[in-house]
Amino acid sequence: MRRPAGLRPPPAATVLPFLSALAATALLLTGRGTEHAGAGGGGAGTDAVASQEGTRIDDPGKDGVWITSLTLPSASPSPTRSHSVSADRLTTGSDSGVFAAYEVTNEGAETLTYSVVFTFRGGDGGAVTNRTGTVRDVGPGRTVRGTVRAGELPPTSPRVTQVEVLEVTGVPAGEAPAEPGACPASGIRVSADEGNAAMGLRVVSLRLANCGTHAYSVQGYPLLELLDDGFEPVDGVEILDGSGEITTAAGPDEQPRPVTLEPGESATAGLVWRNTTGFGTAVNVPYVRVRAKEGAAPVTVTPDLDLGTTGKLGVRPWKKAEPQ
Structure with a gap:
């Protein structure tokens, strides 16, 4: 469940020198106990913007899908729960450089193909973009990991700080629509x-x-x-x-x-x-x-x-x- 951010940056004079040194460093938000060297976690769909000290994401998941990390193409110094600081987004080419990692666990009794809608949100909680990921042939009891990219974003878009699972559907793998560009045996x-x-x-x-x-x-x-x-x-x-x-x-x-x-x-x-x-x-x-x-x-x-x-x-x- 998303909670309002309620975060305020400190004065610019304390921030700019730090950002100049770290502007090319990626920020990785991690969760579900997953450890990443030199990276930490904040909330996917919560009010936390992660530091690099390892604060874990508190993501309750939705229908067997959990956000495990959110990667942003800019650096943030270590925030507290009362404030955070982040550099401007560094965009390369047409891709925003923002992407999330996730896990899908099939808790059912048959192999399923999942379609998952992810919402990337700004600091005020508003949706910046929705993206859909497909995870095929997940057997009973199995966990499959994947990533979804926010892709190209308009220059006027707010900076992404959160991601959450909006919707999950899973169908029997043998009845799932073919992926784009693929042709089933039936033709x-x-x-x-x-x-x-x-x-x-x-x-x-x-x-x-x-x-x-x-x-x-x-x-x-x-x-x-x-x-x-x-x-x-x-x-x-x-x-x-x-x-x-x-x-x-x-x-x-x-x-x-x-x-x-x-x-x-x-x-x-x-x-x-x-x-x-x-x-x-x-x-x-x-x-x-x-x-x-x-x-x-x-x-x-x-x-x-x-x-x-x-x-x-x-x-x-x-x-x-x-x-x-």
Whole structure:
């Protein structure tokens, strides 16, 4: 849990000589008991900015993911809990030089592929940028370490001082969407975009890409299973052919037609719903298992359907996508 920083720098006269000597030194914030030579820790998602004396990060973790360090491309003298001093960010090329290390521990009973959203924050606690990392094939009981970079940041961005885990999703490794640039053995890649939302209306597009060497044909609607946090089926939601019962804003319902995708071509299908909440219990669906057609291998995507109490999800048929 993040707490306000509440930190004030000392007068510039005491700081500048120190910064001149250390401006090229990287600051490493470490945690979870991990020791790094000459480096120390402050809080990832807390109010501490680390010194180089080894103060550990107090990160409670989220769904099996922990921040273990935050590296900043500038030096800081040893702060106290009441104040800290840091040099201006030193940016090289288009990369900010800011990155975080993390650990993912699979506490479940099957091998999972994780998608983790990290938030890099400034001293006031505001988000500077979000980045997503994917950790594949983590077996039960295993811990895998990785790093995520903040990447290029606008010159006007506040200096990053914190990082925290915003969201974690994990799907069975055999059903995870293929990583960008990779093609599954089936030759077909299924994915979901980030979606659009307006006035309570939600639209997410599924994309079916033929990355193989042979033509692939579909007709009709993708086959869906709605799953909860435990990958169990979600009851009480009607999956509709078309979106006309949800809204007319997405255009008239199209009739299903045969679609043949040559290698390199794609098709899309839309998921449409409203997140209206009335009487009853609101339903959220974190996972959707998708089959392009009967008999196709399943792929589990994470559109996070906030269906409210509507109990309905509209599905538009596959249609060939325009070349990108």
